[in-house]
Amino acid sequence: MDSNQLERIQRSWQYVMRMRPVFDMEALFSDETENYVMPMEPEPHETVTIRFRTAKNNVDAVYFISGADRLIMQFEESLGDFDYYKIEITVGENPLHYYFEIQTGKFRCFYNKRGVSRNLQEYYAFALVPGFKTPDWAKGAVMYQIMVDRFYNGDKSNDVEDREYFYIGDHASGVKDWNKRPAYMGIREFYGGDLQGVMDKLDYLQDLGVEVIYFNPIFVSPSNHKYDIQDYDYIDPHYGKIVSDGGQVLEPWDKDNTHATKYIKRVTDKENLEASNAFFAKLVEEVHNRGMKIILDGVFNHCGSFNKWLDRERIYENQPGYEKGAYIDKDSPYRSFFKFNNEHEWPYNAYYDGWWGHDTLPKLAYEESEKLYEYIMRIAGKWVSPPFNVDGWRLDVAADLGFSNEYNHKFWKEFRKVVKKANPDALILAEHYGDAGMWLKGDEWDTVMNYDAFMEPMTWFFTGMEKHSDEYREDMLGNHENFVGAMTHHMSNFLAPSLQVAMNELSNHDHSRFLTRTNHCVGRVANLGYEAAENFINKAVLREAVVMQMTWPGAPTIYYGDEAGVCGFTDPDNRRTYPWGQEDLELIQYHKDMIKIHKENPVLTHGSLKFLDSRRHCLSYGRFSADEQMIVIFNNSDGQQEFSIPVWQANIGNADRLLRLVLTDENGYTMEPLVYDICRGSVNVTMSRTSAMILKCVKTEWPDQEPGECF
Numbered sequence: 001m002d003s004n005q006l007e008r009i010q011r012s013w014q015y016v017m018r019m020r021p022v023f024d025m026e027a028l029f030s031d032e033t034e035n036y037v038m039p040m041e042p043e044p045h046e047t048v049t050i051r052f053r054t055a056k057n058n059v060d061a062v063y064f065i066s067g068a069d070r071l072i073m074q075f076e077e078s079l080g081d082f083d084y085y086k087i088e089i090t091v092g093e094n095p096l097h098y099y100f101e102i103q104t105g106k107f108r109c110f111y112n113k114r115g116v117s118r119n120l121q122e123y124y125a126f127a128l129v130p131g132f133k134t135p136d137w138a139k140g141a142v143m144y145q146i147m148v149d150r151f152y153n154g155d156k157s158n159d160v161e162d163r164e165y166f167y168i169g170d171h172a173s174g175v176k177d178w179n180k181r182p183a184y185m186g187i188r189e190f191y192g193g194d195l196q197g198v199m200d201k202l203d204y205l206q207d208l209g210v211e212v213i214y215f216n217p218i219f220v221s222p223s224n225h226k227y228d229i230q231d232y233d234y235i236d237p238h239y240g241k242i243v244s245d246g247g248q249v250l251e252p253w254d255k256d257n258t259h260a261t262k263y264i265k266r267v268t269d270k271e272n273l274e275a276s277n278a279f280f281a282k283l284v285e286e287v288h289n290r291g292m293k294i295i296l297d298g299v300f301n302h303c304g305s306f307n308k309w310l311d312r313e314r315i316y317e318n319q320p321g322y323e324k325g326a327y328i329d330k331d332s333p334y335r336s337f338f339k340f341n342n343e344h345e346w347p348y349n350a351y352y353d354g355w356w357g358h359d360t361l362p363k364l365a366y367e368e369s370e371k372l373y374e375y376i377m378r379i380a381g382k383w384v385s386p387p388f389n390v391d392g393w394r395l396d397v398a399a400d401l402g403f404s405n406e407y408n409h410k411f412w413k414e415f416r417k418v419v420k421k422a423n424p425d426a427l428i429l430a431e432h433y434g435d436a437g438m439w440l441k442g443d444e445w446d447t448v449m450n451y452d453a454f455m456e457p458m459t460w461f462f463t464g465m466e467k468h469s470d471e472y473r474e475d476m477l478g479n480h481e482n483f484v485g486a487m488t489h490h491m492s493n494f495l496a497p498s499l500q501v502a503m504n505e506l507s508n509h510d511h512s513r514f515l516t517r518t519n520h521c522v523g524r525v526a527n528l529g530y531e532a533a534e535n536f537i538n539k540a541v542l543r544e545a546v547v548m549q550m551t552w553p554g555a556p557t558i559y560y561g562d563e564a565g566v567c568g569f570t571d572p573d574n575r576r577t578y579p580w581g582q583e584d585l586e587l588i589q590y591h592k593d594m595i596k597i598h599k600e601n602p603v604l605t606h607g608s609l610k611f612l613d614s615r616r617h618c619l620s621y622g623r624f625s626a627d628e629q630m631i632v633i634f635n636n637s638d639g640q641q642e643f644s645i646p647v648w649q650a651n652i653g654n655a656d657r658l659l660r661l662v663l664t665d666e667n668g669y670t671m672e673p674l675v676y677d678i679c680r681g682s683v684n685v686t687m688s689r690t691s692a693m694i695l696k697c698v699k700t701e702w703p704d705q706e707p708g709e710c711f
Contacts, residue, residue, distance in 0.1 A: 027055035032496035132442030140605030152197030209595030228304025240276025392427030453490035478617030622650025648681035665691035
């Protein structure tokens with residue numbers, strides 16, 4: 001069916017008395033949520049009820065198709081404007097893939113994850129994986145990402161000192177001015193943020209509405225980003241507790257760190273390391289007492305050149321209790337942990353494989369070392385077990401681990417078994433760019449940082465910017481076709497339990513701050529300067545994006561400081577400090593209000609999603625279940641727009657009304673309620689420029705005021 005034929009059918013749809021003698025394709029609906037699959041997360045050999053929705057009295061038959069099976073579905077009931085069909089299927093132990101066929105007269109179409117299709121598209125089939133569950137606490141959970149060094153300095157006694165050690169061409173330094181902008185190559189400058197600082201600010205996070213804290217790496221490491229880990233067994237004492245100090249700082253001429261005695265004492269002394277672990281356990285306990293969770297960053301693809309297994313920087317060489325590193329001694333017990341390319345030469349120098357060629361990030365060679373494999377599996381279980389009881393792992397560059405895809409999948413399958421055995425309710429969340437479907441089949445990762453099915457399409461639509469601020473495209477700004485197409489395509493790669501826990505971020509430590517993207521300024525801090533990241537920003541666009549973040553399927557995740565108005569180009573400028581005392585208080589309150597809406601309406605966590613009306617710069621979608629329905633509307637254009645939104649498609653009837661929960665536009669935002677009537681299955685709304693609105697269906701109660709005009 002071409003677009004002209006479809007348009008003629010759409011124009012002929014009848015809304016009077018809600019009876020539609022013409023075949024109504026927009027009424028067709030099913031998905032993998034608990035609204036249409038019961039139970040949504042079945043056990044092997046359990047019987048599952050799968051449902052499908054059509055317009056009332058509108059089709060002749062609905063078929064459930066899975067492999068060679070083509071089974072007619074049973075009429076279940078009529079509710080409001082719709083008929084529902086069902087089938088009961090007993091699942092086995094293997095994934096179940098299915099789609100639907102709908103017949104009315106001589107017309108036939110199919111329905112899959114992307115909606116109606118005249119042609120069979122098995123790639124987009126629905127899928128159930130018996131036995132696969134994701135933690136209930138993570139479904140729709142409000143997460144908060146913290147880069148510890150930049151959040152809050154709660155304990156000055158553990159600060160990194162000037163010239164404490166030497167790393168990548170220069171000495172470490174302690175930053176005295178909290179508001180200083182990060183240096184372009186400032187990976188060795190430290191602002192003093194620590195875990196005590198997080199402890200001190202738990203009231204703030206709880207008041208904001210945060211349910212989960214995700215930490216960037218906090219294990220022993222020489223850099224402020226800590227993706228170059230020295231010791232996986234211990235929290236860095238510069239973030240934890242330094243109870244045993246001494247020695248002198250690094251001499252200016254000493255670039256191999258053998259005289260960095262203060263640093264060596266701080267990070268190798270077991271008293272400091274155990275005290276730091278104990279403090280972290282105390283922090284986790286306090287977080288749990290508040291009903292919140294903690295996720296750690298697991299960097300298992302590579303370690304750091306300071307790592308005790310390699311010891312290229314000679315930190316551990318002469319310390320009691322540590323064996324010789326593979327860079328120091330060719331007979332090191334850790335020799336097999338790394339892939340050396342000059343097998344017959346000594347010394348090895350830098351001839352080992354580094355991640356993306358970085359010699360400070362030596363790649364771990366699991367295929368060559370059963371000992372390394374066992375060690376990391378122990379770490380995987382250790383931190384999600386007592387006394388630490390962490391609630392999950394975020395996995396750095398997870399698809400890069402190993403030297404082959406075959407080994408990569410083998411590793412993550414075993415990693416999942418180890419973690420889930422130690423803590424069945426732990427979350428396994430991976431960093432990944434591109435299609436993660438091969439890892440999201442129920443036996444490896446739970447979910448991913450949601451770049452493809454959230455951050456990227458959302459960023460292009462609202463700002464026209466690439467997520468690093470490296471490109472601006474006018475054709476992508478407000479491009480509703482790209483947005484809908486990208487979202488529906490990439491969401492199809494998720495199982496429902498994975499989608500509901502996917503990390504939906506506007507910004508993070510790897511990309512420019514979203515607020516900076518709103519100024520359409522292409523470039524990075526090195527060539528544009530710090531001020532350019534703050535010039536001509538548009539908070540109204542950010543508020544629109546937050547509306548989407550808090551109403552989209554998945555776990556809305558705030559990168560520390562976004563809620564306070566922090567700007568910044570991509571790394572390292574995106575790692576500015578949290579502006580304590582200089583926060584944008586109105587923006588913080590807005591985030592509180594939006595988080596409250598998200599948490600108070602379960603449909604935003606578990607409900608179905610359907611696009612309702614879209615055109616250039618304009619979007620609307622429904623989130624709905626049997627008990628609750630909400631409508632979300634965006635006008636990202638520079639002028640007023642009229643909407644007539646077919647809310648009937650989101651299970652909303654003419655007898656219902658819609659209550660406005662929030663409206664944001666270029667002048668700010670309001671929580672003042674306003675009631676809208678529904679006319680012939682649609683709601684008519686006028687939206688000012690750069691605005692967003694959330695409406696909630698109310699069936700029995702609404703404010704004591706006149707409803708909005710029905711026109």
